[in-house]
Amino acid sequence: MRLVAEALAVARGGRPILEGVSLAVPAGGALAVVGPNGAGKSTLLRTLAGLIRPLSGAIRIEGDDPEIPPRERMHLLGHLDAVKSALSVERNLAFARDVLGGEGDLSEALERVGLGRIADLPGAALSAGQRRRLALARLIAAPRPVWLLDEPTAALDAGGQALLGRLVGEHRARGGMVVAATHAELGFEGGATLDLGASAARSGPRQSSTTTLPTASTVTSLEP
Numbered sequence: 618m619r620l621v622a623e624a625l626a627v628a629r630g631g632r633p634i635l636e637g638v639s640l641a642v643p644a645g646g647a648l649a650v651v652g653p654n655g656a657g658k659s660t661l662l663r664t665l666a667g668l669i670r671p672l673s674g675a676i677r678i679e680g681d682d683p684e685i686p687p688r689e690r691m692h693l694l695g696h697l698d699a700v701k702s703a704l705s706v707e708r709n710l711a712f713a714r715d716v717l718g719g720e721g722d723l724s725e726a727l728e729r730v731g732l733g734r735i736a737d738l739p740g741a742a743l744s745a746g747q748r749r750r751l752a753l754a755r756l757i758a759a760p761r762p763v764w765l766l767d768e769p770t771a772a773l774d775a776g777g778q779a780l781l782g783r784l785v786g787e788h789r790a791r792g793g794m795v796v797a798a799t800h801a802e803l804g805f806e807g808g809a810t811l812d813l814g815a816s817a818a819r820s821g822p823r824q825s826s827t828t829t830l831p832t833a834s835t836v837t838s839l840e841p
């Protein structure tokens with residue numbers, strides 16, 4: 618499989634944000650999307666995820682069943698971790714798994730992200746880092762080949778960041794693809810970078826950005 622976006626142009630609120638943005642992420646590949654505040658990193662991820670319709674351009678997953686829309690192959694881990702306050706941690710995960718269509722074991726996923734002991738706690742009681750860990754559990758409980766991660770280290774402690782690194786490494790080793798918007802160094806081994814531009818916050822839409830990535834054979838797992 619290969620995630621491909623070609624010549625994306627995206628506007629928000631009637632204002633052009635992205636123009637001529639192309640990328641390609643092969644199986645096992647990782648792409649860090651960087652740029653200053655307002656550059657359009659989240660906009661790009663939301664567009665890839667099918668939440669924003671581009672003005673022009675194309676998004677596809679090569680090598681996949683053409684009948685399946687790309688968005689159904691993607692996980693978006695956004696700024697808002699979408700935790701339902703009244704539901705327990707485990708019910709939150711069950712809900713997300715049902716919506717996303719996964720079959721992963723809930724208890725295993727919660728153990729993996731360090732939330733096993735608070736599976737019965739209501740979502741409202743979670744700290745910011747715990748909410749983020751619950752979001753990571755969704756990646757495990759409902760496996761999908763493309764992970765779109767928006768500032769994935771936000772609110773995570775050192776252990777949580779190491780966990781994220783291991784999960785990403787395992788996902789890539791299985792042939793999964795990762796696109797991460799970030800201000801931090803994520804250390805994705807063998808990954809590529811897409812820079813949405815230094816003048817982003819002040820001027821017009823991002824100029825054409827194209828990146829290609831190493832083939833899967835050159836991409837190995839990520840060290841924690």
Ligand SMILES: Nc1ncnc2c1ncn2[C@@H]1O[C@H](COP(=O)(O)OP(=O)(O)OP(=O)(O)O)[C@@H](O)[C@H]1O
Binds near residue numbers: 629630634653655660
């Ligand atoms: N709902 C919206 N309506 C109109 N404009 C929006 C909307 N959401 C974002 N924008 C604008 O789109 C531009 C890109 O925003 P985006 O959130 O994609 O940037 P970003 O690179 O992720 O920024 P940050 O590093 O601050 O998270 C900004 O100028 C922002 O004001």
